[in-house]
Amino acid sequence: MTGAKAGASASVLTEKKEKTSLGAKLLNAPYLLWSAVFIVVPILMVVFYAFSETVGYYEISFTAGGREYVCELPAAEDLTLEGAKEQAAAQAGVSLADATFTHASLEYRSGGFTLANLKEVWSPASRRAMLLSFLYSLAATAISLVIAYPFAYALSRSGAKSQRIQMLLIMLPMWMNMLVRTYSWQQILENNGVINKALAFLGLGPATMLGTSGAVILGMVYNYLPYMILPIYTVMSKIDVSLLEAADDLGCNWLQKLWRLILPLSVPGIISGLIMVFVPSISTFYISQKMSNGMIKLVGDLIESKIKDQWAGGGLNVGAAMSLVLMVIILVCTFVMNRFSDDDGGGMVV
Amino acid sequence: MKKTLSLCLAALLLLPLVFALASCNKALVDVENLEGTYTRDLAGTTLNVYNWAEYISEGAEGTLYVTKAFEKLTGIEVNYSTYESNEVMYSKLKSDAVSYDVIIPSDYMIERLISEGMLLSFDPAAELSNYHYIDEQYKNLYFDAENKYSVPYNVGMVGLIYNTTMVKEAPDSWGALWDEAYKGKILMFNNSRDSFGIAQALVGVDLNSTDKADWDKAAAKLTEQKTLLQGYVMDEVFNKMEDGNAALAPYYAGDFLTMQEINPDLAFVYPKEGVNIFVDSMCIPANARNAEAAKLFINFMLEPEVALANAETICYASPNTGVTGNPEYSLADNEYLYPKDLSAIKTTYFRDLDPSTRKYYEDLWVTITTGN
Amino acid sequence: MKTLGRIVSFLVYFFLYAPLLVMIVFSFNAGKSTSVFSGFSLRWYGELFSGGGMLIECLRNSLLLAVLSAVIATLIGTVAAIGIYRLKKGFVSGAILTVNNIPLMNPDIVTGVSMMLLFVFAAGLFGALNATNFYTLLIAHVTFNIPYVILNVLPKLRQSDPTLYEAALDLGCTPQKAFFKVTMPQITSGILAGLLMAFTLSFDDFVISYYTSGPDFVTLPVYIYSLVKKTVKPNIYALYSIILVAILVLLIVYNAILSRSDTKKEGN
Numbered sequence: 001m002t003g004a005k006a007g008a009s010a011s012v013l014t015e016k017k018e019k020t021s022l023g024a025k026l027l028n029a030p031y032l033l034w035s036a037v038f039i040v041v042p043i044l045m046v047v048f049y050a051f052s053e054t055v056g057y058y059e060i061s062f063t064a065g066g067r068e069y070v071c072e073l074p075a076a077e078d079l080t081l082e083g084a085k086e087q088a089a090a091q092a093g094v095s096l097a098d099a100t101f102t103h104a105s106l107e108y109r110s111g112g113f114t115l116a117n118l119k120e121v122w123s124p125a126s127r128r129a130m131l132l133s134f135l136y137s138l139a140a141t142a143i144s145l146v147i148a149y150p151f152a153y154a155l156s157r158s159g160a161k162s163q164r165i166q167m168l169l170i171m172l173p174m175w176m177n178m179l180v181r182t183y184s185w186q187q188i189l190e191n192n193g194v195i196n197k198a199l200a201f202l203g204l205g206p207a208t209m210l211g212t213s214g215a216v217i218l219g220m221v222y223n224y225l226p227y228m229i230l231p232i233y234t235v236m237s238k239i240d241v242s243l244l245e246a247a248d249d250l251g252c253n254w255l256q257k258l259w260r261l262i263l264p265l266s267v268p269g270i271i272s273g274l275i276m277v278f279v280p281s282i283s284t285f286y287i288s289q290k291m292s293n294g295m296i297k298l299v300g301d302l303i304e305s306k307i308k309d310q311w312a313g314g315g316l317n318v319g320a321a322m323s324l325v326l327m328v329i330i331l332v333c334t335f336v337m338n339r340f341s342d343d344d345g346g347g348m349v350v
Numbered sequence: 351m352k353k354t355l356s357l358c359l360a361a362l363l364l365l366p367l368v369f370a371l372a373s374c375n376k377a378l379v380d381v382e383n384l385e386g387t388y389t390r391d392l393a394g395t396t397l398n399v400y401n402w403a404e405y406i407s408e409g410a411e412g413t414l415y416v417t418k419a420f421e422k423l424t425g426i427e428v429n430y431s432t433y434e435s436n437e438v439m440y441s442k443l444k445s446d447a448v449s450y451d452v453i454i455p456s457d458y459m460i461e462r463l464i465s466e467g468m469l470l471s472f473d474p475a476a477e478l479s480n481y482h483y484i485d486e487q488y489k490n491l492y493f494d495a496e497n498k499y500s501v502p503y504n505v506g507m508v509g510l511i512y513n514t515t516m517v518k519e520a521p522d523s524w525g526a527l528w529d530e531a532y533k534g535k536i537l538m539f540n541n542s543r544d545s546f547g548i549a550q551a552l553v554g555v556d557l558n559s560t561d562k563a564d565w566d567k568a569a570a571k572l573t574e575q576k577t578l579l580q581g582y583v584m585d586e587v588f589n590k591m592e593d594g595n596a597a598l599a600p601y602y603a604g605d606f607l608t609m610q611e612i613n614p615d616l617a618f619v620y621p622k623e624g625v626n627i628f629v630d631s632m633c634i635p636a637n638a639r640n641a642e643a644a645k646l647f648i649n650f651m652l653e654p655e656v657a658l659a660n661a662e663t664i665c666y667a668s669p670n671t672g673v674t675g676n677p678e679y680s681l682a683d684n685e686y687l688y689p690k691d692l693s694a695i696k697t698t699y700f701r702d703l704d705p706s707t708r709k710y711y712e713d714l715w716v717t718i719t720t721g722n
Numbered sequence: 723m724k725t726l727g728r729i730v731s732f733l734v735y736f737f738l739y740a741p742l743l744v745m746i747v748f749s750f751n752a753g754k755s756t757s758v759f760s761g762f763s764l765r766w767y768g769e770l771f772s773g774g775g776m777l778i779e780c781l782r783n784s785l786l787l788a789v790l791s792a793v794i795a796t797l798i799g800t801v802a803a804i805g806i807y808r809l810k811k812g813f814v815s816g817a818i819l820t821v822n823n824i825p826l827m828n829p830d831i832v833t834g835v836s837m838m839l840l841f842v843f844a845a846g847l848f849g850a851l852n853a854t855n856f857y858t859l860l861i862a863h864v865t866f867n868i869p870y871v872i873l874n875v876l877p878k879l880r881q882s883d884p885t886l887y888e889a890a891l892d893l894g895c896t897p898q899k900a901f902f903k904v905t906m907p908q909i910t911s912g913i914l915a916g917l918l919m920a921f922t923l924s925f926d927d928f929v930i931s932y933y934t935s936g937p938d939f940v941t942l943p944v945y946i947y948s949l950v951k952k953t954v955k956p957n958i959y960a961l962y963s964i965i966l967v968a969i970l971v972l973l974i975v976y977n978a979i980l981s982r983s984d985t986k987k988e989g990n
Binding site for chain 1: 724726727728730731734735737738739740741742744745748756757798799801802804805806808809814818821822824825827828829830831832833835836837840843861862864865868897922925926928933942943946947954958959962965966969970973974977981
Binding site for chain 2: 081124128186190191192211289293294305307308
């Protein structure tokens with residue numbers, strides 16, 4: 001079951017059926033509609049916000065002399081709400097004393113086209129964050145591959161029952177809350193944490209672990225390792241045993257077997273795994289924050305803090321612009337990775 | 351055999367569901383004496399309360415479950431959700447994504463909300479029968495000089511927490527957070543305004559300055575500090591100080607009490623350069639849909655026994671004389687929450703700053719924290 | 723080679739389970755801390771069962787949301803998978819599969835933010851007071867769940883034997899009957915797997931929920947994240963220890979069902 005999930009991104013699905021009936025079209029309709037509204041439109045919204053600015057305006061309505069007035073005034077830096085009320089009344093030609101205000105507030109809306117948000121994404125701070133995110137997620141992906149490959153191989157060669165139980169064991173931690181698991185890691189790596197207490201018992205240490213780049217990468221590897229193991233395991237378990245036996249018969253040693261047989265056959269799984277680990281790693285924000293003691297800010301952290309304070313200095317627009325850039329980086333990376341896969345379905349992914 | 355086994359397992363599976371349901375009928379500490387004193391006219395309506403996380407008594411270990419007791423008393427259904435910062439609360443409010451009936455922002459945020467016409471104006475003194483419990487010194491504060499928008503809920507101050515086994519001389523200055531001797535054992539707020547506030551106090555500029563040069567000065571101080579830091583933290587400060595992972599950290603006085611309970615080696619001081627004081631107050635947004643129920647709720651929160659339960663849970667100073675004057679209140683004599691001589695401590699409120707200053711220091715903060 | 727594999731396996735499992743072990747240990751802490759262990763106690767479990775406050779409410783919400791979104795996503799996803807299976811290869815099926823991949827490839831934070839933007843925009847359009855609420859949260863969860871359902875069901879359809887379906891038609895079955903009698907049993911395990919996966923993804927999701935939830939419905943992960951100014955107490959560890967046990971049981975049951983259907987298949 002998980003193989004399918006993990007195999008998702010790269011080796012997706014090619015089509016064989018020849019004719020399309022009306023029924024098939026009808027069956028597709030609900031999902032087509034759903035994905036158009038809730039997948040495609042939101043992406044367009046990101047693009048829209050990334051290229052537009054947010055402008056503030058005062059929305060004022062009041063009654064005077066039995067008439068109702070509704071008025072909008074652009075919010076300038078030196079214009080207060082009271083000032084805006086005065087102006088609104090003046091514009092309507094009524095004296096402030098006569099007006100009864102029913103509503104007066106500062107509101108925001110999307111304004112015109114701008115490249116300012118993208119420019120902000122190119123600021124030194126966010127460039128640095130993006131570079132760090134890229135490097136850390138690359139490292140996390142590579143380490144995951146190194147760990148997952150032999151593990152998946154051993155798993156695929158064990159007995160059927162053991163395979164099934166082990167699959168559950170790998171998945172189980174994934175089903176626990178990521179925040180809680182990360183919190184738990186902090187306790188393990190702390191200066192007086194579990195590891196350092198054990199080291200002290202042996203008369204060693206203490207070692208500073210939490211707050212280092214290593215801790216951040218460890219957090220990524222921990223959280224996403226199963227996504228690397230599962231697709232590799234899936235392709236490896238499909239390798240025909242008779243092929244391996246044939247290789248043995250032909251006098252291949254284990255290195256040749258690995259290099260000339262197993263590795264080429266497991267490429268699609270590796271590609272899937274690389275993507276499945278790389279994508280969430282590069283965009284994470286909670287893990288970096290917690291594992292680095294808040295000392296390392298990745299691009300996900302910046303997006304999060306921008307969106308959190310969305311109305312301060314157009315945070316929402318800058319956040320959308322950063323998301324857009326991140327999305328493009330990810331698309332390019334997955335596209336490049338997919339080029340290395342000769343799986344003919346792979347090209348469809350990007 | 352296998353069937354029975356699966357049945358047992360399925361039953362086990364329902365365990366969380368079962369105790370989720372069981373909790374509906376759990377024993378509440380009733381506020382029986384209030385029975386009948388609250389109108390049930392609004393029974394069946396909904397009240398959206400938006401509060402800081404863990405900022406109300408939730409019935410842990412036999413204490414009062416405030417929102418449930420209110421529901422029982424008035425028949426009003428309470429939707430309770432939480433936020434982690436004033437800014438998040440503000441964004442949710444401003445995005446028009448939701449409409450809340452009761453919010454509990456801090457002082458400077460109330461100032462901003464009022465200036466943007468986002469709070470409902472009412473007359474607490476006349477409309478809330480329990481308003482007289484509010485201590486006079488917390489009325490007519492700068493952000494609501496005429497008491498038209500807010501009802502104080504909690505008061506707190508930032509101070510310096512240190513571990514007496516690691517810090518030899520008791521510090522009396524924020525300068526301790528810049529002390530080379532504690533390199534790698536110093537923590538700082540992972541939140542721009544609080545961190546800047548400390549640096550500003552230390553370099554002697556106004557916390558509410560709109561002069562960019564003042565912010566630059568404080569930013570330089572913060573940049574200088576970064577190499578000495580173990581981290582920028584918020585909730586992590588509890589574990590770090592409790593287990594002696596760090597020696598010095600600024601945090602809120604009330605939370606220090608929670609930490610000290612676990613690690614008695616911890617001590618607390620209000621540094622001489624001055625500290626930030628804050629008041630979190632209950633307000634009603636202008637677009638609230640159930641303002642009458644909101645007033646009822648705020649009044650309920652002011653009931654001495656409700657306020658007491660909250661004060662004991664939250665551990666912050668209470669502006670409610672029904673709490674501070676109550677002999678049962680365990681923190682009444684606490685020297686950190688209720689300093690004997692408050693005037694000896696230099697306290698400053700945060701003011702709401704104009705958008706360009708806000709953007710300026712937020713950008714500085716990003717540069718400081720992303721740099722190496 | 724074999725011993726190397728064993729050592730690697732052991733280390734990987736140790737790595738995966740170390741934090742869960744720490745979590746379980748501290749859930750039995752007598753003190754309030756999650757870093758200083760001050761003695762064994764069932765205090766936090768007792769608190770959960772006798773009240774638990776927000777935590778239990780949030781757990782209930784999370785479970786409800788996970789069940790609902792998983793069921794809806796499974797329905798839509800299964801129908802869509804059958805539709806895609808019957809489409810001939812071409813632009814349309816390629817486009818559907820590409821769109822299907824977007825939620826898988828997009829970082830959660832982008833998915834969450836973009837959906838929030840949509841909901842706020844739509845609320846502005848229709849003048850709704852609460853742009854994000856239980857329904858938007860449900861929509862968001864269904865949306866990110868559907869692709870996983872399709873990815874579980876579609877391969878099963880591909881593996882299924884089309885000649886059986888045709889034979890059933892030849893023998894006089896209506897297409898509907900042939901589908902439910904012949905095709906359905908062949909893809910049931912895929913549907914179940916999709917359902918289970920959707921449930922867990924939804925139950926654990928925090929980033930997307932964070933941006934798409936309103937005041938009326940707070941899920942457990944969102945609540946935990948809002949604790950950044952306060953601290954995580956052992957009661958959350960206790961809650962998750964219980965959930966861990968429950969999930970373990972769930973997996974064992976699932977596994978038992980799976981192996982039984984396997985033995986049946988082998989028997990045939």
